[in-house]
Amino acid sequence: MPSRHSEISEILVDITVAAVTEEKTFELRPAQLEEPRADEVLVRLVSVGICATDLHFSTFLPTNAVLGHEGAGVVEQVGAGVTDLKPGDPVALAFTSCGVCKQCRTASPSYCAQFDALNFAGARADGSSAVSIDGRPVYAHFLGQSTFATHAIANVRSVIKLPDTADLRSAGPFGCGFMTGAGTIVNILKPGPESAVAVFGAGAVGLASVMAAAASGASTVVAVDVSPARLQTASEVGATHVLDSREGDVVERIRAIVPDGLDGSVDTTGRADVVKDAVAALHTRGTAAVVGVGPSENVEVEWRTLLNGRTVTGVISGSAVPQVLVPQLLAWQAAGRFPVEKLMAHYEFADINEAAAATKRGDVVKAVLTF
Template sequence: MQIKGAVVHEKGQEFKIENVELAEPKANEVLVKVVAAGVCHTDAVARDQIIPVQLPAVLGHEGSGIVEKVGSSVTTVEPGDHVVLSFSSCGHCENCLTGHPASCIYLTEFNFGGKMQDGTHRISQGDQEVSTFFGQSSFGTYAVSNERNVVKVDKEVDLRLLGPLGCGIQTGAGTVINKLQPEFGSSIAVFGCGAVGLSAVMAAKIRGCSKIIAVDVHENRLELAKELGATHVINGSKVDTVEEIRKITDGGTHYAVETTGVSPVVVQSVQSLRSLGTVAVVGATGEVTLNVQQDLLNEGRSIVAVVEGDAIPQLFIPQLIEYYKNGQFPFDKLVKFYDLEEINEAFADSGKGITIKPILTM
């Protein structure tokens, strides 16, 4: 079938809304009419080939929509269901079988390799095969996705809102709730108040952290962090962040979440911990220089890397929706809607910090 998709043809090129052909879903796949898709930093780094994805490609990996058709072996959803599309995993490796699909041994291949799990393409343009992203490519009017990507969601909630739960918001909230699991009354610092960081702030409030410290350089984001549950905010461009955190917490936080990927900020997140503290690094980060003896060993500190909030999407995304319905997780305050044709504006606004979480509507 012919659909509209946002195609990237060359490194760093703007998205172009073009006609592409979408093949029928295979036995274990689902055809989804896309209603909306979140804009995520991961799409930008794929567009710019910081993470290499074979071009041309239709990106997008935070889709939400309505099931239109299912393959013969699909059992978890049916036509008419409202769904969120999340990351792709195999379901049979050791990590998937022990409840850690975000650490699937095929994660890179299935999400960044440009092909579906059987090694073939579903999108084409004339004689040219077009890469799929995260096994879904939701920057289009329709998407074919493996059943394992698909999460059935509550029809009572505005479907346009829900796509970002598939990646960015799941990452921030899941890092706190699933991985760090801070104890009631413990302290946590969140570095970076974008969608991932603010989701971590809301999750820390749900977990009952007594001190939730949000760090950013944009005052408007820090104000929103306070509204969402931060007990303290720090503008890292104006003060010594590590010193301020140690004052607030009488020696350092029990936990931290680092979302920026900026190497000096990663070091700050480590140095802001108290003895035996743990920082979860979730932002795409390059080389970082640490003094292992002083920054880690002397204090018994830990650094953990977390992908997709260590979540099982089929369990965690409905849980987040329940928190939202109960007023505990107001992630709608992060969102601004754009038409698909405004995709380049949405990415520009996100990059400038004007919009925290753009969502494209189809």
């Protein structure tokens, strides 16, 4: 248990965080965490995955910001209003949401009207931060958690209670990357037998899409990437075909496999040229799911291509209700149908910069820090 400072008015917990530095790397620093409010829990982290989104935000957030949004650990303390969680519960954490807007009330919390304010503003809804460094509140509550830290405060809407059998050293990435990739398949594209799906970008998100498409029974699962190693992994986890997009026209090569075109495609590259291919390779009623976040501002899609009944849709966090989808994915994993353990490389928390560099180089698909 972390030490308590009950003599000061706001009761604080001593923790260690990986704070963003001037150089846009991470530095382990002592920090203080508030005790959980009525609708929050205090979680001791066992592991946290590194997602491309953490690295993207680290390039422009202020010094001392605390990122991390694929945490898994054990509940240490619950707020006065928390009824369905207790100390000792194994949990994974996901994004947070308001719970009362129309999207939240219709089981679409990843499209919450307050999504950006609650997940990216660096603070709770009232502007406060549970994390302080050198006595000053810092940017935290990132995607409902800020789990590049030994402990985190999370609103109950972020918390996914896990089965006692869950491996907390590898459960964290289910709360973002794996849920995003798999949710895009099971909630949006919904392939079945005889479906043909292509996944552009075979990183953590894309490979989770590949696995979920195969587990859903899609008969054709094409993985597209520019990395032979990632394509090799894709074929080991369920892709029926792999294409290196540097080796020729991708749309033509997909149509050589599926002459009528795809039922669904997923873009995880965030590149406008790739999204264009993901749409052009569809059949007339197919759906392209845009998931990747990249440098492109605009995507150009030929007007007639859309007119013929195709759908292009953006997808946040796999359109998932995390508390529903994550246990399902863990059950798939336990049955050998969602072998995400093949994607993970574990690092000590102190080696976060090494893990981030390996992620940026593409040497590891999913780096996971352990505490």
